[in-house]
Amino acid sequence: MSAPKYKRIEQALLARIAAGEFAPGDPIPNEADLAEEYGVTRPTIGRALGALVAQGLVERRRRAGSRVAVRAAVATRLSIPLVREEVRAAGARYGYRLLAAEQAAPPEAVAALFGLEPGGVAMRTEALHLADDAPWQLERRWINLATVPAAAAAPFEAISPNEWLVRAAPYTRIGHRIWADLADRDAARALGVRLRAAVLCVERTTWMGDAAVTQVTMIHRGPDYRLSFGDAAP
Amino acid sequence: MSAPKYKRIEQALLARIAAGEFAPGDPIPNEADLAEEYGVTRPTIGRALGALVAQGLVERRRRAGSRVAVRAAVATRLSIPLVREEVRAAGARYGYRLLAAEQAAPPEAVAALFGLEPGGVAMRTEALHLADDAPWQLERRWINLATVPAAAAAPFEAISPNEWLVRAAPYTRIGHRIWADLADRDAARALGVRLRAAVLCVERTTWMGDAAVTQVTMIHRGPDYRLSFGDAAP
Numbered sequence: 001m002s003a004p005k006y007k008r009i010e011q012a013l014l015a016r017i018a019a020g021e022f023a024p025g026d027p028i029p030n031e032a033d034l035a036e037e038y039g040v041t042r043p044t045i046g047r048a049l050g051a052l053v054a055q056g057l058v059e060r061r062r063r064a065g066s067r068v069a070v071r072a073a074v075a076t077r078l079s080i081p082l083v084r085e086e087v088r089a090a091g092a093r094y095g096y097r098l099l100a101a102e103q104a105a106p107p108e109a110v111a112a113l114f115g116l117e118p119g120g121v122a123m124r125t126e127a128l129h130l131a132d133d134a135p136w137q138l139e140r141r142w143i144n145l146a147t148v149p150a151a152a153a154a155p156f157e158a159i160s161p162n163e164w165l166v167r168a169a170p171y172t173r174i175g176h177r178i179w180a181d182l183a184d185r186d187a188a189r190a191l192g193v194r195l196r197a198a199v200l201c202v203e204r205t206t207w208m209g210d211a212a213v214t215q216v217t218m219i220h221r222g223p224d225y226r227l228s229f230g231d232a233a234p
Numbered sequence: 235m236s237a238p239k240y241k242r243i244e245q246a247l248l249a250r251i252a253a254g255e256f257a258p259g260d261p262i263p264n265e266a267d268l269a270e271e272y273g274v275t276r277p278t279i280g281r282a283l284g285a286l287v288a289q290g291l292v293e294r295r296r297r298a299g300s301r302v303a304v305r306a307a308v309a310t311r312l313s314i315p316l317v318r319e320e321v322r323a324a325g326a327r328y329g330y331r332l333l334a335a336e337q338a339a340p341p342e343a344v345a346a347l348f349g350l351e352p353g354g355v356a357m358r359t360e361a362l363h364l365a366d367d368a369p370w371q372l373e374r375r376w377i378n379l380a381t382v383p384a385a386a387a388a389p390f391e392a393i394s395p396n397e398w399l400v401r402a403a404p405y406t407r408i409g410h411r412i413w414a415d416l417a418d419r420d421a422a423r424a425l426g427v428r429l430r431a432a433v434l435c436v437e438r439t440t441w442m443g444d445a446a447v448t449q450v451t452m453i454h455r456g457p458d459y460r461l462s463f464g465d466a467a468p
């Protein structure tokens with residue numbers, strides 16, 4: 001079975017845009033002219049253009065007709081999955097090991113984020129997420145006990161702080177930072193890499209209203225760990 | 235001036251959710267009951283709940299009333315800015331230096347992506363993006379000449395491949411991968427870091443229909459370079 005008619009028109013227009021016959025910002029001939037040129041009906045042309053609009057390649061403007069879209073910025077979107085789903089999506093068996101859970105004085109940046117008084121403590125957890133028993137992610141987390149007091153007594157041996165927080169503590173805002181670093185001694189041991197190997201760090205902070213809930217740094221082996229994401233163009 | 239009435243109700247409900255009185259998945263009392271409890275009108279309660287819905291913290295269901303939202307996954311969204319805008323947003327003067335532009339045989343993965351015959355070539359560019367004259371990003375790029383033949387003669391000394399492609403070559407799909415690596419000799423020299431320093435690599439691939447347009451790896455110094463993003467919870 002051959003492709004539907006509109007699909008072939010879509011491909012033909014795509015090829016003309018790719019060849020530069022219609023450049024970004026250029027108008028595209030009107031539907032009546034294209035219908036005549038390709039010997040098809042106007043609804044068929046409309047459907048082909050609609051498919052290009054849906055892909056973000058063509059813009060329709062009410063009075064000015066269609067033109068090739070101009071992308072001022074290569075903004076894109078990513079979603080960072082929960083580690084358990086990520087491991088499963090990779091076809092591996094998920095595992096979890098708690099390395100530490102204690103109340104402690106956090107570093108200055110976290111104390112400021114949590115609005116702690118001098119000497120104030122927060123909940124510190126460290127956990128290892130495993131894929132087929134091999135280290136996948138080292139999770140270093142601080143939880144704000146002023147916002148989530150129940151974290152002090154949560155059963156983190158049984159449930160990871162990540163999943164416990166999803167159930168126990170809603171959030172209204174979330175922020176991320178990603179950077180590359182060299183593995184320190186503890187990270188190298190936990191992840192099974194050499195000291196000063198490259199590691200990918202993903203830091204996530206969540207807030208509830210104006211109060212910080214938690215800040216976690218998720219550490220992965222580089223360069224074999226790759227955070228992948230993609231979607232249709234906006 | 236004190237906060238509007240609905241705002242105070244919103245904060246009060248937020249505090250009750252934070253305290254665990256209403257946990258994720260729990261129903262929230264109906265508007266009439268809340269209106270009586272707080273001594274306000276139902277529209278005020280409706281507005282407070284609406285604000286919590288807008289933040290993704292409360293879900294309204296047609297017949298079942300409102301409940302605290304359950305977040306099954308900490309999915310989030312990121313937009314990666316164009317390097318020029320990123321440098322300017324950091325308050326620095328943007329600069330650009332072309333290091334290489336030539337037709338060459340790409341590595342196997344890129345050749346496969348571009349659908350090249352054995353011995354086929356693509357356009358290779360290497361460029362350095364600067365912030366206040368200091369290295370900010372090393373850009374290593376391959377451009378598919380079958381898709382964008384004009385790239386062979388583009389004036390990359392004057393305009394970065396990034397910006398040239400935004401103007402010349404539309405795309406319909408985009409994908410990203412992020413990982414941490416150690417700087418090789420060339421990257422270390424270009425970025426002004428030690429050999430085997432940590433670097434953050436962001437790879438972007440764009441397609442037009444089924445044809446790959448370009449694949450670029452953007453390399454940044456770690457750990458001082460941080461890809462930051464955040465937004466309201468979905």
